[in-house]
Amino acid sequence: MKRLLERLEEVFFRHVGACILLLCVMPLIFVGHGIFREIEVEQAPFDAETEDLIVVGFSQLGSESGWRTAHTLSVQEALTKDAGYFLIFNNARQMQENQIKALRSFISQRVDYIVFAPVIESGWDTVLQEAKDAGIPVIVIDRMVNVEDDSLYTTWIGTDARKEGEKAGRWLERYLREREMQSEDINIVVLQGTIGSTAEIGRTEGFRKIADFHKNWHILESATGDFTAAKGKEVMEKMLRRYPNIDVLVSQNDDMTMGAIAAMQEAGVSFGEDGEVAVISFDAIYDALEMVDAGRINVDIECNPVQGAYIDEIIRKLENGETVEKSYIVEENIFTKDNVAEFLEGRTY
Numbered sequence: 001m002k003r004l005l006e007r008l009e010e011v012f013f014r015h016v017g018a019c020i021l022l023l024c025v026m027p028l029i030f031v032g033h034g035i036f037r038e039i040e041v042e043q044a045p046f047d048a049e050t051e052d053l054i055v056v057g058f059s060q061l062g063s064e065s066g067w068r069t070a071h072t073l074s075v076q077e078a079l080t081k082d083a084g085y086f087l088i089f090n091n092a093r094q095m096q097e098n099q100i101k102a103l104r105s106f107i108s109q110r111v112d113y114i115v116f117a118p119v120i121e122s123g124w125d126t127v128l129q130e131a132k133d134a135g136i137p138v139i140v141i142d143r144m145v146n147v148e149d150d151s152l153y154t155t156w157i158g159t160d161a162r163k164e165g166e167k168a169g170r171w172l173e174r175y176l177r178e179r180e181m182q183s184e185d186i187n188i189v190v191l192q193g194t195i196g197s198t199a200e201i202g203r204t205e206g207f208r209k210i211a212d213f214h215k216n217w218h219i220l221e222s223a224t225g226d227f228t229a230a231k232g233k234e235v236m237e238k239m240l241r242r243y244p245n246i247d248v249l250v251s252q253n254d255d256m257t258m259g260a261i262a263a264m265q266e267a268g269v270s271f272g273e274d275g276e277v278a279v280i281s282f283d284a285i286y287d288a289l290e291m292v293d294a295g296r297i298n299v300d301i302e303c304n305p306v307q308g309a310y311i312d313e314i315i316r317k318l319e320n321g322e323t324v325e326k327s328y329i330v331e332e333n334i335f336t337k338d339n340v341a342e343f344l345e346g347r348t349y
């Protein structure tokens with residue numbers, strides 16, 4: 001009996017000991033593998049106060065597209081040290097929780113301004129209230145926020161996504177009329193961007209508004225490609241398998257369009273000016289405009305990423321105690337084979 005008790009005691013302590021050891025070591029393993037790792041917000045060793053620089057925390061939603069790269073660059077080129085800024089940059093990798101962490105980090109660092117491009121429209125009330133309570137002006141750029149109290153941000157600079165969607169619809173009306181196809185049944189598929197983002201909501205609603213006037217326009221399917229080439233290709237492959245008779249592709253950004261074009265090439269489906277599928281794209285980055293010029297994309301509705309200079313101007317006004325508008329919309333164009341050549345020259349993105 002005594003031996004049995006001793007044996008039980010030995011087994012119990014060996015297992016409890018192992019468990020305690022495991023509990024101590026596990027977090028170290030996770031940290032090593034990045035599971036508990038905080039998102040990286042540059043902890044700026046800024047001596048900005050002594051240098052008299054304006055400290056700006058910039059939360060960019062991600063790096064999902066060529067457009068996004070141009071957008072980030074535009075901000076970084078405008079808010080330079082020479083122009084009087086100390087810029088703290090964070091890339092949220094398309095995740096709202098990362099953006100919220102970044103904003104909180106900017107608040108705790110007591111930056112002078114927060115600039116941020118929100119990944120989706122909803123879910124910002126609490127963190128923006130925290131910024132307001134800390135007295136930090138917030139400049140929203142690119143996409144919008146949908147908040148109950150619009151005093152939670154100072155101003156918004158961006159593009160008119162709804163109008164972009166309408167422009168796509170109007171272009172399709174003209175295109176069909178020119179080909180005397182306005183009364184034919186037209187099968188359309190839509191590659192949407194990140195669901196819940198301003199660019200997706202606006203372009204979807206704007207295009208649908210025009211489509212609703214045409215009973216012969218059939219939107220066979222709308223599905224998200226998350227604004228990336230890889231996802232755009234994947235979704236288009238499925239659509240091509242499902243629908244053998246697509247007439248029009250509406251792709252809500254150039255990266256997804258590139259992916260969809262690769263899918264059509266692989267499936268042996270012709271597209272563009274003389275093809276089976278007319279291609280409508282958005283953004284108008286350089287590589288896509290070259291494809292417009294080559295007749296592979298029929299039309300590209302511009303979404304202008306050059307927003308940095310506006311931010312600089314707004315901050316200067318605020319620093320001088322001037323009032324600013326609640327919203328600023330940047331200028332945008334439409335590109336087809338007829339006008340694209342003159343714009344390609346000198347375009348930097």
Ligand code: AHR
Binds near residue numbers: 068252255
């Ligand atoms: O919000 C603007 C959109 O976001 C652009 O169309 C797209 O390319 C980007 O990812």
